[in-house]
Amino acid sequence: MSDAIYDLVIIGGGPAGYVAAIRAGQLGKKVAVIEMERAGGTCLNWGCIPTKALLKSAELYRSFQKADAYGLSATGVSFDFAKVVERSRGVAATMAKGVEFLFKKNKVDYFVGKGSVVMAGMVEVTAGEHKGKFFKTKNILLCTGQKPKQLPGLPADGVRVMTSREALAAKAPPKSIAIIGAGAIGVEFAYFFNAFGSKVTLIEMLPQVLPVEDEEVAKVLERSFTKQGIAIHTGTKCENIRSGATSVKLDLVKDGTKTELEVETILVAIGITANLEGLVSPKVKLELDRGFVKVDATYQTSTPGIYAAGDIQGPPWLAHVASFRAVQAVEGMFGHAKPKLVGNFPGCTYCQPQVASTGLTEKQAKEKKLDYKVGKFPFTAVGKAVAAGDTEGFVKVIADAKTGEILGVHIIGNEATELIAEYGLAMSLEATIDEIHDSIHAHPTLSEALGEAALATHGKAIHI
Amino acid sequence: MSDAIYDLVIIGGGPAGYVAAIRAGQLGKKVAVIEMERAGGTCLNWGCIPTKALLKSAELYRSFQKADAYGLSATGVSFDFAKVVERSRGVAATMAKGVEFLFKKNKVDYFVGKGSVVMAGMVEVTAGEHKGKFFKTKNILLCTGQKPKQLPGLPADGVRVMTSREALAAKAPPKSIAIIGAGAIGVEFAYFFNAFGSKVTLIEMLPQVLPVEDEEVAKVLERSFTKQGIAIHTGTKCENIRSGATSVKLDLVKDGTKTELEVETILVAIGITANLEGLVSPKVKLELDRGFVKVDATYQTSTPGIYAAGDIQGPPWLAHVASFRAVQAVEGMFGHAKPKLVGNFPGCTYCQPQVASTGLTEKQAKEKKLDYKVGKFPFTAVGKAVAAGDTEGFVKVIADAKTGEILGVHIIGNEATELIAEYGLAMSLEATIDEIHDSIHAHPTLSEALGEAALATHGKAIHI
Structure with a gap:
């Protein structure tokens, strides 16, 4: 049992948690971060950053194919998919190492393990090499973020069924792929796999791709994607998804009409769910709102001394919003500045x-x-x-x-x-x-x- | 002789002149533009736009060479320089046509020819198919811009000696080129020709490349260019430039030490000079300041009713500043809004x-x-x-x-x-x-x- 008393223990080292830790370190506070996997969280290891590396390869590959229009030519343009993915993993690793360096620089104690709140003022590590360690702390900040939603009865296996996480470590572009959900993640992977030769079908239940974006924007994107060779089905539900030995079959239902689709793989991008499992002991009261942690204007949860920031708070689930919220929570809890709520913020999708x-x-x-x-x-x-x-x-x-x-x-x-x-x-x-x-x-x-x-x-x- | 009475006759159809014309057209004014060459002026035909097209080809060509880092490979990569230049000329032509279309749309009369001010209220076309035409007008706006300075006794011949204008229509990248002047134009062509295999020497009299930029920026650019293979000589004068049958020889003088350089071609990018030749009749009083037309806070010259806007006014010689000034001049002369002077403005250089x-x-x-x-x-x-x-x-x-x-x-x-x-x-x-x-x-x-x-x-x- 550790005797150290922290000013702040943060559970989760993603763009909320690690940024909060650095900011608290800058304020001269004694801070610990407990992260289950790797510093940087989903964003940096399995989200924003590695996808951008993949997309850069895809863009470059596509631009090579248009060389002629620019007075250039190349006789043999090809790709090594394993290298494309390896580069992306390397980029994520570089960035994660960078965060670990920043922890040291800002005197943040960093522990790999699963953090769990015993009560206000006390955090326990319940899994990993530091299992059994306890931390006394004045403040706790919950930043465990989210994970992709899975289809009921069809968990991701990395072969027939993927979420973004498995897709980021794919061994090869599938010959054919159905992407279920045309939010930012679905749309980015549609662009990516299509660029590398997969036959992509993009399916969205709502009437347009990128449902949160302006209708006119979605229309232009749909037109562009169609021209690029992506099959788009909006206003369409997926039913009766059957994963087999060599393919997945599913029914696309639109306006009461059913069409069967058979693909090598499906990518499930239907939303996210907060990482709450084992986060607090049953004794800790943590009020939720539609599955996400409820906080007040100072980012405090229903239990005084326990704060929450980032995706765990609910939408918008965006890394930059998470970082902003986390900084506000920290500045507020240490009396440095009155915490601000999120005002306007940008949303981005990185397809072409x-x-x-x-x-x-x-x-x-x-x-x-x-x-x-x-x-x-x-x-x-x-x-x-x-x-x-x-x-x-x-x-x-x-x-x-x-x-x-x-x-x-x-x-x-x-x-x-x-x-x-x-x-x-x-x-x-x-x-x-x-x-x-x-x-x-x-x-x-x-x-x-x-x-x-x-x-x-x-x-x-x-x-x- | 035309009997039409215009609200505004503009001499010069570049980013000052054509934008002024469109704005005046929007205000419902009867406007004519007299342009010696082609709508869009230097910027659009021989400057900003076609250089960006060339640079795009250069960037893409360089990215081919880095394909491996992105998990891609490209063999047999080559370029067809004639096509690269042809594309750039095509882009310029498209944009010029666009301006001509905007003239029509905004009911601007457009005449190709050389405009000259007879007196306030009267403009004559002194060369071109409309030679001898006179225009009565309430206001005159001079927007003839600038042209590259030449070396005394060594006019550009497109073979041994080029300015940006000749470089934009080069038949092939020279084996070796000395670029005299490391302002934005010199630096952009250094990047371009180096990318396509020329041995480039970039020479600047002042202590840094891009003399108007921050020292730290210039240092990073110098390091990057050197790594790219460009030889940089700052604080260096060019003397005794001798153009021969197959090469140009020149002496680089730095701190009293002289080194001889022999190159296939030189590109002269030592500044610009206002296009004033034959712009006003000798009877018209046009006060100058260091070679550029002096205007007051309403963009009026020393002769009432004659305005000037854009590069002809003096620095900064930037297309976006020219357009801004031109809009202000027009809005002021028609009482639409109080003309603003240029406050802060961005400056850009498009090398990599x-x-x-x-x-x-x-x-x-x-x-x-x-x-x-x-x-x-x-x-x-x-x-x-x-x-x-x-x-x-x-x-x-x-x-x-x-x-x-x-x-x-x-x-x-x-x-x-x-x-x-x-x-x-x-x-x-x-x-x-x-x-x-x-x-x-x-x-x-x-x-x-x-x-x-x-x-x-x-x-x-x-x-x-």
């Missing part, structure tokens, strides 16, 4: 064309009966996009019709995930569309479309 | 790694004796950069030590030219560094480095 957005979709603005106007500017009218030979997509700005306040921004196209940053700042500063187009955007850049879309809300865009 | 900045360099902050602090964040610590295998460079923020006001931002690295947009808005809104890092940046994106650099000014960056 990329999708990024912040704020309301047009449908949401309509539902809220807001008096809004829309400015839209296509990348076909942007010099840099034409020069790069990549003109798919647009920037769409939704603004209050009277005040010009920015209500929502939706980008589909090359580098959308970087371009969203300017509007992210604009919305958090409550800037108006006029302030956007009054700011001089460099020529020639894709960011010119940000200014032009703002002008377009007045019907004043220059280049359309 | 890219360079972008806005505001003061650290040296300038020092010279102004400002009480500043610096936050620097490297892309090696950014997950997206690691995932993409492209970790060169950093974001550097210079902020007022007391108020946190952003004084300058300097980025070197992948997509720097897009990333600068957020800080461009921040500076035009006079935002503080705290407002930057309080805005949630999407993970994983390169834009995270923007927030981290802001935190770094407080010593609070998370990932270093």
